[in-house]
Amino acid sequence: MPDYHAPLRDMRFVLHEVFQAAQLWSRLPALAECVDADTADAILEEAAKVTGQLIAPLNRSGDEEGAQWQGGAVTTPQGFKEAYATYIQGGWVGLSGNPQYGGMGMPKMLAVAFEEMLYAAGSSFALYSALSSGACLAIDAHASEALKSLYLPPMYEGRWAGAMCLTEAHAGTDLGLIRTRAEAQADGSYRISGSKIFITGGEQDLTENIIHLVLAKLPDAPTGPKGISLFLVPKVMVNADGSLGERNAVSCGSIEHKMGIKASATCVMNFDGATGYLVGEVNKGLAAMFTMMNYERLSIGIQGIGCAEASYQNAVTYARERIQSRAPSGPQATDKAADPIIVHPDVRRMLLTIKAMTEGGRAFACYVGQQLDLAKYADDADERSRAEALVALLTPVAKAFFTDTGLDSCIHGQQVFGGHGYIREWGQEQLVRDVRIAQIYEGTNGIQALDLLGRKVAAGGGASLQTFCAEMEAWAARGGLYADELKDAVQRLRAISGWLLEQARSNPNEIGAASVEYLHLFGYTAYAYMWARMADCAAARRHEDERFHAGKLASAEFFFRRLLPRCLGLEACIRGGSAPLFGHDAEQF
Numbered sequence: 001m002p003d004y005h006a007p008l009r010d011m012r013f014v015l016h017e018v019f020q021a022a023q024l025w026s027r028l029p030a031l032a033e034c035v036d037a038d039t040a041d042a043i044l045e046e047a048a049k050v051t052g053q054l055i056a057p058l059n060r061s062g063d064e065e066g067a068q069w070q071g072g073a074v075t076t077p078q079g080f081k082e083a084y085a086t087y088i089q090g091g092w093v094g095l096s097g098n099p100q101y102g103g104m105g106m107p108k109m110l111a112v113a114f115e116e117m118l119y120a121a122g123s124s125f126a127l128y129s130a131l132s133s134g135a136c137l138a139i140d141a142h143a144s145e146a147l148k149s150l151y152l153p154p155m156y157e158g159r160w161a162g163a164m165c166l167t168e169a170h171a172g173t174d175l176g177l178i179r180t181r182a183e184a185q186a187d188g189s190y191r192i193s194g195s196k197i198f199i200t201g202g203e204q205d206l207t208e209n210i211i212h213l214v215l216a217k218l219p220d221a222p223t224g225p226k227g228i229s230l231f232l233v234p235k236v237m238v239n240a241d242g243s244l245g246e247r248n249a250v251s252c253g254s255i256e257h258k259m260g261i262k263a264s265a266t267c268v269m270n271f272d273g274a275t276g277y278l279v280g281e282v283n284k285g286l287a288a289m290f291t292m293m294n295y296e297r298l299s300i301g302i303q304g305i306g307c308a309e310a311s312y313q314n315a316v317t318y319a320r321e322r323i324q325s326r327a328p329s330g331p332q333a334t335d336k337a338a339d340p341i342i343v344h345p346d347v348r349r350m351l352l353t354i355k356a357m358t359e360g361g362r363a364f365a366c367y368v369g370q371q372l373d374l375a376k377y378a379d380d381a382d383e384r385s386r387a388e389a390l391v392a393l394l395t396p397v398a399k400a401f402f403t404d405t406g407l408d409s410c411i412h413g414q415q416v417f418g419g420h421g422y423i424r425e426w427g428q429e430q431l432v433r434d435v436r437i438a439q440i441y442e443g444t445n446g447i448q449a450l451d452l453l454g455r456k457v458a459a460g461g462g463a464s465l466q467t468f469c470a471e472m473e474a475w476a477a478r479g480g481l482y483a484d485e486l487k488d489a490v491q492r493l494r495a496i497s498g499w500l501l502e503q504a505r506s507n508p509n510e511i512g513a514a515s516v517e518y519l520h521l522f523g524y525t526a527y528a529y530m531w532a533r534m535a536d537c538a539a540a541r542r543h544e545d546e547r548f549h550a551g552k553l554a555s556a557e558f559f560f561r562r563l564l565p566r567c568l569g570l571e572a573c574i575r576g577g578s579a580p581l582f583g584h585d586a587e588q589f
Contacts, residue, residue, distance in 0.1 A: 004056040004310055006048035006117045009548060010359060014113075014366050015040065018537045021109050024370065028377040034105050043095075043106065047114045050090060051121035054083050059122040062263030063430050067204070069255040074203040074265045080125065084206045088158025093129045098140050101152035108369035108376075115299055116362065119306030123434045124263035126306075128161060128201050130299050135162025135213050138292035139232065142280035147232060150242060151211055160209040164292055165196040165233075165269055173447055175215060175286065176224035182216040182231055182276065192216055192233055192276040195253070195268065198441070202267030203235075203252035209244060210235040212269065213292065214276060215285055222283065230285030231276035249274040260433030293442065294391075297399040298368060300442045304406020305361045307435035311413030312354040314428060319347055319416055341416070349562075350412040356559040357405045359552075360527035363534060365402070368394050386467060393456045393464040394526070396448035401523030403438035404445055410435050449515035452522065458501055458511060469494055472529045480536040481553075482528070485560050489525045489567060496521065496571055503577070513578035521570040528564050531556045 015021045022037040058079045065077035076084075096111040097103020118126040136155050139148060139162075154160040171177035180194025192214055196202075203210065212233040221227030237245040253268040280288035319342040323333065327343035341347045371394070374387035414421035414428040421428040439445045457465050469490050476487040500518065503510040535556040538549040 004052050004121050004313065006044070006052060006120070007309060007362075008044055008048055010362065011044060011113045011116075012041065013537075013548070013552070014363050014534075015109060017541060018363060018533055019109065019366055019370060021107070021366075021370070024109075024373070025107060028373065029379070030105070030377045031107050031373065034099070035107060035110065040110050043110060044113060046090065047092075047117050050087060050092065051117040054086060055118070055125050056121040058083055058125060058263075060424075060427060060430070062122065062124055063260075063434075066262035067255055067265040069203075069252065069265075072203070072251050072253075073205070074252060074255060074267065075205050076265070077263045080263065081206055083125070084128065084158075087129070091156075091158075093132050093158040094136070094156030095133075097133070097136055097156045098152070101140070101148060102156040103136070103152075108372040109366050110369075112298070112302055112365045112369040113362075115302045116306045116309065116365070119303040120310040121306075122263075123303055123307065124261045126303070127261065127264045128204065128206060129158070130296065131164055131201050132158070132160075132162040134292040134295040134299065135164060135211060137295050138213060138230075138288060139211075139279065141291045142230070142288040143232065143277075147277060147279070150238060150240075151232065151234075154209070154242070155211060159207060160211055161201055161204070161207040163199055163202050163210055163212045163269075164289070164296070165199050165202070165212050165214040166289065167196060167198045168194070169197055173444070175228060176226075178215055178217065178228065180214065180216040180271065182218050182229060184218070185275075188277075190216075190231055190276045190278060192231055192271045192274045195270050197268050198256070199267045199269045200441075201265060202269040203255075204265050208236070209238070212250065212271075213279065213289065214271065215289060216276075218282065225286050227283055228285045228289075229282050230279040230288045232279050233271060233274050233276035237275065259436060260430070261437055294395050296442045297395055297448070298365070298372075300438050301399040301402035302365055303438045304403035304409075304435060305358055305365060307431050307438075308354055308358045308361070308406045308409035308413075311410040311428060311431045312351070312358060314426065314431075315354070315413040315416040316342075316351060318420075318426070319351060347416055350416055352555065352558045353563065354409040354412050356531075356555050356563055357409055357527070359534075359555060360530050360559065361402050361405065363530035364394075364526055365398065367530065368398050389464040390468060393452070393468060396443075396452040396456065397519060397522055397526060399442065400439070400445035400448035400452075400519055401526075403435070404520070405523070406435050407432070407439060445519075446516060449519040450512060453500070453515040453518050454511045457497060458504055462497060462501065465493075465497060468526075472525070475529065475532060478536075480532065481539060482532045482535055482556065482560050485564060486528050486532045489528045489564060492567055492571060493522060493525045496574055500574065507578060509578040509582065513581050514574045517570045517573045521567050521574070524564055524567050524570075527559065531559045 025031040025035055062077040068075045091104055094103035096106050099105040168178050182190040182192050214231045214233050215228050217227050235250050237248050239245050249272045251270045253270050256266040320340050322341050323336055323338040324341050325338055327339050332339045332343050371387040371390045375384055378384045410431045414432055417428055420426050472490045476483045538552040542549040
C-alpha cells in the first residue's frame with residue numbers, strides 16, 4: 001500500500017497565495033486572536049504527520065478486518081483504538097470548535113485542508129470524528145446553555161463522540177415520513193422510541209460515550225417535515241457534574257456489510273424509551289439538524305477530494321516507474337527496454353485530469369470555507385448576509401461535484417495501473433470502493449442537484465446565483481489570464497439558468513430533468529473561476545518558486561483547453577429538455 005503525503009505545498013499556495021487567508025483573519029477579531037500564517041502552517045505540518053504516519057498505515061488493514069458486531073457491541077479494527085487515543089490528544093476533533101467550550105476556534109479555511117488530509121489517509125477513520133464535529137456544530141448552534149456546557153467540552157476533547165440519527169428503513173430523503181416518537185416527561189426530558197438505520201459511528205469502542213442527535217415526532221406534531229423535532233440522546237446518561245451514569249435505553253441492533261468504508265461502523269440503532277433532551281424548538285428539528293447536515297455535506301464533498309488526491313499520488317508514482325512500450329515520439333529511456341508509461345498521451349490525460357480537478361476542488365473548498373468564516377465572524381451585517389447566501393448556494397455544488405468528480409478521479413487512477421489497479425495490493429480498488437459512498441450519503445447527489453437548481457436558483461429567483469456570477473465577472477474584468485474563457489463560462493451559466501427558469505414556468509419536469517447536468521456545468525464554471533485566480537497568482541509569483549508555479553500554469557492550461565469545454569456538451573444536454581425522459585410508459589422500461 002503506497003504512502004500518503006499531504007500536498008502541503010499546494011495547500012499553502014491556495015491558503016496563503018491565492019486567498020491570502022492571514023489578511024482576512026487579521027480583520028476578523030475572533031480569528032485574529034488565535035491564528036496567523038505561522039500558526040496555520042504549524043497546524044498543517046502537524047496534521048500531515050498525524051494523517052500520514054498515524055492514520056494512513058491503518059487504511060488497508062482496517063478495510064480487510066472491518067468493523068465487527070457481536071451482541072450489540074461494535075469493535076473497530078486492530079490499531080484504531082490506539083490511533084484514536086493519540087489522535088484526540090492533538091485536539092483535532094475540536095479544531096474549528098467554539099473555544100468557549102474547549103474547541104480550538106480555528107477558521108474553516110484551515111479546517112477544510114485538514115479534512116482533506118484525513119479522508120485521503122483513511123475515509124473510515126475520518127468518519128468517526130467528522131460526525132462528532134458536525135454534532136458539536138448543531139449543539140453549539142441550537143441547544144440550551146445547560147446542554148452545551150455539559151456535552152460540548154468532552155465532545156471537543158474527543159472522549160465522547162457524536163452521531164446523526166435521521167434515516168429510517170422507510171424514510172430516507174423524505175424525512176417527513178419518520179416514525180420515531182418522543183414523549184414529554186415531567187422533568188423536562190423526553191422518552192425516545194424508534195429505530196434508525198445507516199447511522200455512522202452509532203456504536204464503536206473508541207470513546208466512552210456517544211451522543212446521538214435524533215429526529216423524532218411528538219404525538220401532536222403536524223404531519224410531514226414541519227412536525228419533526230431534534231433530540232440529544234446519550235448512549236450513557238450524564239450526571240450533573242459531567243460524570244457518566246447508567247446506560248441509556250439505546251442499543252445497536254446490527255451493522256451493515258458494505259461495498260466500502262468497511263472499518264466505519266454503519267449501524268442500526270434502536271431507541272427503546274431512551275431519555276433525550278430537546279435541541280432547539282419543538283417541531284423545528286429539521287432546521288436544527290440541517291446545521292449539522294450542511295457541515296457534513298461539505299465534509300463529505302471533501303472526502304471526494306481526499307480520495308482523489310490519494311489516487312493521484314499512487315498513480316503518479318506507478319506511472320513514473322512502470323515501463324511499457326516506447327513513447328510515440330521515440331525512445332525516452334534509452335537505457336531501458338521500454339519507457340515509463342508517464343510518457344504516453346493517454347496516461348498523461350488521466351493523470352492531468354485528476355490533478356486539475358483535485359486542485360480546482362481544493363481551491364473551491366477553501367473558497368467555501370472562506371465564506372463560512374465570513375458568515376460566522378464578519379462584523380459587517382451585509383458581508384455576513386452575502387456570505388451566508390453564497391454558502392447556501394455553493395454547498396450542494398461542493399458536495400455533489402467534489403464527489404462525482406472524485407469517483408471519476410479514483411477510477412482514472414485505478415486505470416493508470418491497468419490490471420494491477422483491480423487487485424488489492426496497490427490500494428486503488430479500495431479508494432474506488434471507499435469514495436463511492438460519498439455520492440450517496442448526506443443527501444444523494446441527485447438531491448443536491450435538485451436543491452441547487454430547484455431551491456437555491458429557481459425558488460429564490462436566482463439572487464444568490466447573480467451574486468456569485470457578478471463576482472466571477474468582476475474577476476474576469478481585470479483582464480488576467482483566461483479572462484475571456486471565464487467570462488464565456490459565466491455567460492453560459494447565466495444564459496442556461498435564465499432559459500431553465502423560463503422553461504420551468506410551463507413544465508415542472510424541466511428542473512428535475514436538467515438538475516444534474518446543471519450542477520456539473522455550475523461546477524466547471526466555478527472551477528474556471530478558481531483556476532483563473534490560481535493562474536494569475538502563479539504568474540505573478542513565478543519568480544519565487546519557478547518549478548511549482550510553472551507546473552500550476554501548465555495545469556491551468558490543461559483545465560481550460562481540455563476540461564472546461566465539457567460545458568458545451570452539458571449545455572446541449574440541458575437544452576434537450578425533459579421530453580426525452582418521458583417518452584416511455586413505465587411498462588416500457
